[in-house]
Amino acid sequence: MIGKGKTGNTKLVKQMNREGILYQLRQHPRLSRAELSVRTKLSRPCVSSLVDEMIHEGLIHEVGTGESKGGRKPILLEYNVQAYTVVGAVFEGSELEMAIADMKGELLHHVHTRLEQPVDGDSALEALKTNLDTLLEKSGFGRDRVIGIGVGLPGITQKRSGTVSYAPSTGWMNLPVGKEIEERLGIPVILDNDVNMMTMGEFYGGAGSGVSSLVYMYVGTGIGAGIIIDKQFYRGSKEAAGEIGYMLIGGDRLRRQGEFGVFEKNYSVTGICDKAKAAGLAVDPGRSILRQLVEQADQGSRQAGTLLEDVYVHWASGIANTVSVLDPELLILSGEMVHLSESGLTRIRELLAQWVPVLPDIQLAGLRERAGLLGAVHSVLEAFPSAQPARSSGSAGAD
Structure with missing residues (x-):
C-alpha cells in the first residue's frame, strides 16, 4: 500500500520505504522523523537513515522545529518539490505543447510550437529536443535534474513497451518511439496516447x-x-x-x-x-x-x-x-x-x-491544452516517485 513502509533488506523494499516517506510528506507537509515512523510503520532508525539519505540528495529539507511533547523540540521535514523537475509534451496534429514542472506537478514554464506539415517522425523528434533546451534555459534547471519526460502521441501507443503501433498523423507505425526519444533527449521517457494524457490531467486537476x-x-x-x-x-x-x-x-x-x-x-x-x-x-x-x-x-x-x-x-x-x-x-x-x-x-x-x-x-x-501537459507530467511522477532514475535505456514505458 502506498504511504506505508515495508520491512526487509532488499533494494526493492528500500525503494518502497523511500516512496512511503515521500508520500507522507506530500500528503502531510512538515512532519518529524517520529511522526513519519508512526505513519509509515517503519522503525525510527530506518526512517532516520532514509531521511538523512534523502536530505543529502536534496529531496527533503529540514524546516525548523515543532512543538515539544516533553522532550526536545522535533525537527520538522518538508518535501523539496524543486529537487528535480519533470517535462510533459503532447502532440496534436501539427501542434506541440511542452512544459516543465516541479515534483508537485505544478507547471513552471510552457512552450508551444507549430510543426511544418507534413509532420514526420524525425521533425517531431527534433522539435522535442529544441523545446526541451528552451525549457531548461527558461527554468534554470540542468538536464541532470530532469527525472523524465511524458510524451502524449496521437494513435495507438503501448505505454508498457514504449512503442507506437498505429499513428498515421506522424507516420510512426510499429516503431520503438520511446527508445528513439530517449536516445535523442538523453532522459527517461513515458509514452502514452495523447487523449489518455489529457484524461489524466482532467482527473488529477480538472x-x-x-x-x-x-x-x-x-x-x-x-x-x-x-x-x-x-x-x-x-x-x-x-x-x-x-x-x-x-x-x-x-x-x-x-x-x-x-x-x-x-x-x-x-x-x-x-x-x-x-x-x-x-x-x-x-x-x-x-x-x-x-x-x-x-x-x-x-x-x-x-x-x-x-x-x-x-x-x-x-x-x-x-x-x-x-x-x-x-x-x-x-x-x-x-x-x-x-x-x-x-x-x-x-x-x-x-x-x-x-x-x-x-x-x-x-x-x-x-483545462484545455493544460490537461495533456498535466497528465504527461503526472505519468512521470507516478513512474519515478521517489528519486532521480538511472540514465539508461529501457526506461521508456515504465509503468
Missing part, C-alpha cells in the same frame, strides 16, 4: 477531480476517448481502449491501411471542414470550425445550420455508443467540443435523452 469513473472525449484532427473506471485507467488488452474514432459513424465505411477511422474521418475537425467546403461555406483554418458554423447559421445560412445539426447528431451518436457501454459518472467533452454553445450542448443532451436510458453528468473540459 473537471474529473474527485470522480471515480469518467470518459474524456476529444475531437481534434482525430477523435478519441480516455476511460477511467473506479479510479483506474482502463487501456484494454492491446492498449487500444478509447479509440472511438474507429466507430462506424458517418459516411464511407471503407478504410484503407494508414487512414483514419470512419467516425473521425467524417466528424473530426478536418472532416467537418471538408464538409463545410463541399457545401460552399467559407472556412478560416485558424478559427474554430464549430464557432464559424454557429455564426454563419445565426446569419441565416441554411447550409451552415444543416451541417451544424448533422455534426450534433453524429457527435451524439458517438457519445451514446460510449456511455451505453461504460455508464460513466462523468463525460468530459474536449478539443473542438469545448466550443459548443449552450444551445449546441442542449441539443446533444436532447438527442442523448432519446437514445440512452441513463445520462452521465456532461461537462466541457476546463
